Structures are given as C-alpha cells and as structure tokens.
Amino acid sequence: MASTALEACQWTIATLARYTPATVSILLQVHDRLRCVAATGAWQVFSTVPPKAGIVGRVHASGTPAAVADVTADPDYLPIRPDVTSEVCVPVLDPAGRPLGVLDLQWSDPADLAAWQRTAARLAARLGARIVALGGPPAESRSEKLLRHAAAMTSAPTDWDPMAAAITAARDVSTLSAAVLVLAGRSGPRLGAPTSAPGELESRIRAELAEVGAGPLGRLIARAHRNGSSYTLGEAGHPPTGDYQPLARAGARTLVAVPVGPTDGGGVLLVADERLLRPDPTTVNLMELLAGQAWTCLDRLRSLARLREQASSDPLTGLRHTGPFGQRIAAATPGRTALLAIDVDGFKTVNDTYGHQAGDRVLVGLARALEGALRQGDELYRVGGDEFVAVIEVSRPDEAVRIAERLTEAARHTGRTISIGVALPQPGESPELTLRRADQALYAVKRQGRDGVHLAAA
Numbered sequence: 001m002a003s004t005a006l007e008a009c010q011w012t013i014a015t016l017a018r019y020t021p022a023t024v025s026i027l028l029q030v031h032d033r034l035r036c037v038a039a040t041g042a043w044q045v046f047s048t049v050p051p052k053a054g055i056v057g058r059v060h061a062s063g064t065p066a067a068v069a070d071v072t073a074d075p076d077y078l079p080i081r082p083d084v085t086s087e088v089c090v091p092v093l094d095p096a097g098r099p100l101g102v103l104d105l106q107w108s109d110p111a112d113l114a115a116w117q118r119t120a121a122r123l124a125a126r127l128g129a130r131i132v133a134l135g136g137p138p139a140e141s142r143s144e145k146l147l148r149h150a151a152a153m154t155s156a157p158t159d160w161d162p163m164a165a166a167i168t169a170a171r172d173v174s175t176l177s178a179a180v181l182v183l184a185g186r187s188g189p190r191l192g193a194p195t196s197a198p199g200e201l202e203s204r205i206r207a208e209l210a211e212v213g214a215g216p217l218g219r220l221i222a223r224a225h226r227n228g229s230s231y232t233l234g235e236a237g238h239p240p241t242g243d244y245q246p247l248a249r250a251g252a253r254t255l256v257a258v259p260v261g262p263t264d265g266g267g268v269l270l271v272a273d274e275r276l277l278r279p280d281p282t283t284v285n286l287m288e289l290l291a292g293q294a295w296t297c298l299d300r301l302r303s304l305a306r307l308r309e310q311a312s313s314d315p316l317t318g319l320r321h322t323g324p325f326g327q328r329i330a331a332a333t334p335g336r337t338a339l340l341a342i343d344v345d346g347f348k349t350v351n352d353t354y355g356h357q358a359g360d361r362v363l364v365g366l367a368r369a370l371e372g373a374l375r376q377g378d379e380l381y382r383v384g385g386d387e388f389v390a391v392i393e394v395s396r397p398d399e400a401v402r403i404a405e406r407l408t409e410a411a412r413h414t415g416r417t418i419s420i421g422v423a424l425p426q427p428g429e430s431p432e433l434t435l436r437r438a439d440q441a442l443y444a445v446k447r448q449g450r451d452g453v454h455l456a457a458a
Contacts, residue, residue, distance in 0.1 A: 005131040006138055009038040012103070012127050017041065020116070021109065023081055026092070026127075027056055028101035028137040031148065034060060037101075037138065042080050054078035055089050056102045063099055065090040065121060067113040071106070083108035090120045092128045100128050100137055145173045146286055150293045159301040163192040166269065166294035173286050176254060176273040178202035180209065182217050183260070183267035189217035192267070201274050204250035212246050219243050224259040224268040229288055231256045234278030247272060254279065258287045261295040269294075316360055317367035317382050325381040328391050329431035334424075338400035340390040341421040341438035342370070342407065345450040347386035359386075365414050373410035375403070389435070397424055397455055404453040417451035426458065 002008035009026040016024045023041035027034040027049060034049040034056060052061045055076050059066050068087045071077040077087070084106045092101045103124045105116060131137060140148075149169030153162045163181050170179035178201040181192030191206055198206065209217060223243050224230075232255050240248045240255075247255060252272035256279050260267040269291045329339065344366060351359040363386065370388065371380055378392040390407065394400045404420040411418040421441030425434040441456040448454075 005134045008130045013038040013040050022105040022107045025104045031140045056104050059089040060102050063091050067117045088117050090124045092124045094128050094132045142173050153297045162294050162297035170271045174271050174283050176271050178272045180205050180270045184265050188214035208246040208250045221268045224257050225263040229258045229284050231279045231284050258291045260291040319382045332425045334427045338392050338394050338424050339438045340404050341442045342388040343419050344386040345417040369410040369414050373406045419445035419450050420453045423456035
C-alpha cells in the first residue's frame with residue numbers, strides 16, 4: 001500500500017506496534033547520519049544519530065544484528081526511555097546487501113530476544129527491498145543541507161573558510177551550478193575564496209568579474225544592499241541590467257543575488273546557472289539565511305583575530321610585547337639570534353618635566369624610528385615602560401653591533417638617545433640568561449655615559 005519509502009517505514013512500525021509493547025524505530029541513512037523516519041512507544045526519540053553512535057550506529061556500520069539483554073552493560077547504548085532493559089537492532093539492507101538503515105526495538109519487560117531478532121531481520125529484509133523499489137531512502141531536504149553546511153561554517157578555522165564553505169553550500173542548497181562571493185575590502189571589492197573544484201560556469205563568472213575591476217564589483221554590492229535580494233523569472237528574451245552583463249557574458253541565464261553582511265563592509269552572494277530556470281522564493285530565503293550565517297562566522301573569526309592581535313600588541317606603540325617576545329626568544333638560535341636590549345636615555349626626566357602624554361609621544365616616535373632602521377624580518381618588542389628589545393638574525397656578532405649602531409643613529413634623529421646592550425645566545429644557554437647578559441651590556445653603556453652600544457662577552 002505504501003507509495004513512498006517513508007510510508008513503508010511508517011506501516012512497518014504500525015504493524016510491529018500491534019504485536020509488541022517495545023519502543024520501535026526505523027532510522028535510515030541520510031547523507032552522513034542516521035535519521036529517525038518512523039517511531040512509536042517513546043515520549044521522545046533522537047531525530048538524527050551521528051555515524052557509528054549508539055547500538056544503532058554500530059549495527060548500521062557493521063551490518064551485524066545485535067541482541068542486547070542488558071542495555072546498561074553496553075557502552076554504546078543511547079537511552080531513549082528510563083525503563084528500557086533490552087534491545088534488538090537489525091540492519092535494513094538493499095537487495096545487494098548495502099546498508100540503508102536499521103530497525104530497532106527496545107523493551108522494558110522481558111522478551112524473547114532471539115525470536116524477535118529473527119522476526120525483525122525478516123521484516124528488515126522486506127522493508128529494504130520495498131524502499132529500493134520505491135526509489136530509495138528519503139533525500140536530504142534543503143533545510144537539512146543548510147543546517148549541515150552551517151555547522152561546517154561555524155567550525156571553520158580561518159576567515160576564508162566560511163566563504164568557501166558558503167559557496168559550496170549555495171550550490172548544494174539551491175541546486176544551481178555556480179556560486180561566487182564578491183566582498184568589500186579596504187583596497188576595493190574583491191572576489192571571495194574559490195572552492196577547490198569550481199565548475200565551468202563558475203570559472204567563467206570569476207574570470208569575467210576579475211576582468212571588470214573594482215567599479216562594477218562595487219556596483220553589484222551596492223545594488224544588492226540598496227534593493228535587497230533578487231532573482232530571475234526564467235523568462236527568455238529579456239536582457240539583464242548593465243550591472244549583470246559580466247555574468248550574462250559568462251553564460252549565466254539564471255541568477256539569485258543576495259546581500260551579505262552590513263552595507264558598509266559586506267558583499268553580495270551570486271548564485272547562477274546556465275539553464276533557464278525559475279528559482280522560487282524559498283530558494284532565495286535559504287540563500288539569505290546562508291549569507292547571514294556565513295557573515296556571522298566570518299565576523300566572529302575577524303573579531304577573534306583582532307582580539308588576539310590586541311592581546312599580543314602594546315596598545316601605545318603597536319609593537320608586540322612580553323608574551324610574544326617570550327615565545328620568540330625561546331626559539332633563538334645559538335650564535336645567530338642576537339638580542340638587543342634598548343633603553344631610552346633620560347626618559348624619566350621627560351615624564352617628570354613634561355608629563356606622561358609627552359612621554360607617550362616620545363615612545364611612539366622612537367618606536368617608529370627604530371622599526372624603520374631595522375631590516376626586513378627583524379622584530380622589535382616593547383617589554384617595559386621605556387624598554388625595548390630587538391630580535392635579529394645575524395651571521396656574526398659584529399653584524400649585530402652595526403645594526404644596534406644604526407638604531408642609535410635613528411634615535412638621535414628623533415631628538416633622543418638610547419643605550420643598547422647586545423648578546424647572542426650561547427649553546428645550552430637559556431633565553432632568560434641571554435637576555436640578562438644583554439641587560440648587563442646595556443648597563444655598561446649607561447655607566448660609560450649612555451648613547452652607545454656594548455656587546456656582551458661570549
């Protein structure tokens with residue numbers, strides 16, 4: 001009587017319920033999970049079960065039936081009812097022996113598990129054949145696809161990953177063949193990260209949009225944020241507006257355009273196809289939900305990056321400070337990594353005479369001057385009020401001294417002087433001891449009249 005796989009499962013459950021008080025459920029594989037498609041006898045059931053989770057997941061993965069006389073002794077048991085004592089679970093297989101799902105029965109009263117396992121196995125075999133005859137298990141719905149992709153975007157590790165995941169999701173959920181993100185940026189609009197295997201239409205669209213430049217890309221973003229989401233009607237013979245001409249040249253005949261993020265820093269999601277289709281409003285709504293989720297994930301990652309940067313940087317000078325410095329010197333190479341301990345001469349007098357704001361201006365000016373005097377790859381840290389440390393890679397100690405002298409010259413051009421102690425790590429020496437020797441060399445400069453460089457003894 002069943003006309004769909006879902007009805008076949010519901011009829012099976014209803015029939016079993018007439019002969020046993022057990023909690024009965026049928027779970028079928030949908031994408032990478034087991035989804036409960038029919039159940040009876042429980043106040044609440046699991047909607048989906050992760051792969052290999054529970055006795056049901058174990059049976060589905062192995063294809064081997066299970067009869068568990070004491071569920072409390074089975075570590076895989078997923079509790080559905082507090083009074084359940086035993087369980088029988090059998091795989092639902094297609095005629096070729098491939099797993100489609102499981103048929104599961106759980107009792108709170110004594111039951112002949114061996115007999116029920118034989119009965120359940122016969123029913124599961126007939127059910128599997130009927131499911132195949134009716135076209136297979138129910139397909140994953142578009143909302144389920146969106147939920148799955150949203151979970152992937154939420155766990156994305158870098159700010160490009162949510163965008164790539166959003167493109168993949170847009171194609172999957174919309175069933176259109178191409179998706180492209182155009183994002184606003186400080187240097188102008190740009191195309192978002194491509195997926196690993198874009199189709200032909202998507203590649204052509206990306207090439208056309210890359211060719212037109214920032215102006216037309218900015219107009220695409222502005223149009224979406226000004227007017228809202230839009231989609232084609234699937235009617236032939238109507239030319240696209242000028243903003244969408246690059247997509248038409250690439251071969252797009254169906255288009256959904258959805259704004260992404262805020263007006264002043266977001267972008268637009270373009271989902272397209274070479275076929276002349278008529279997307280329904282639900283498709284557009286799902287694309288809007290997808291765009292919102294993608295932007296939320298991207299914004300969260302960017303906020304975390306800003307917080308990490310703030311946590312590792314000195315708020316006054318913008319230089320990295322003691323935390324990153326400790327990590328850097330821990331990786332120092334004996335004989336090659338030089339530590340330059342730097343102290344501003346007479347800085348306390350500046351603060352006492354002119355105030356702390358004047359002192360702050362001096363520190364910022366010196367920080368910029370010292371950074372400008374260092375080479376590409378050299379690192380400058382602020383490790384105290386008027387104390388800095390430069391970490392540089394050199395081939396000889398005299399090279400480190402020359403760079404330190406260049407820093408003192410740069411400081412003089414700001415109207416201030418600095419004292420620098422230089423030390424290179426020795427084999428087996430701790431980073432802390434190397435820094436202590438650099439500090440001692442710095443104090444030697446102070447004793448000699450300041451405004452100079454001293455190399456610590458090896």
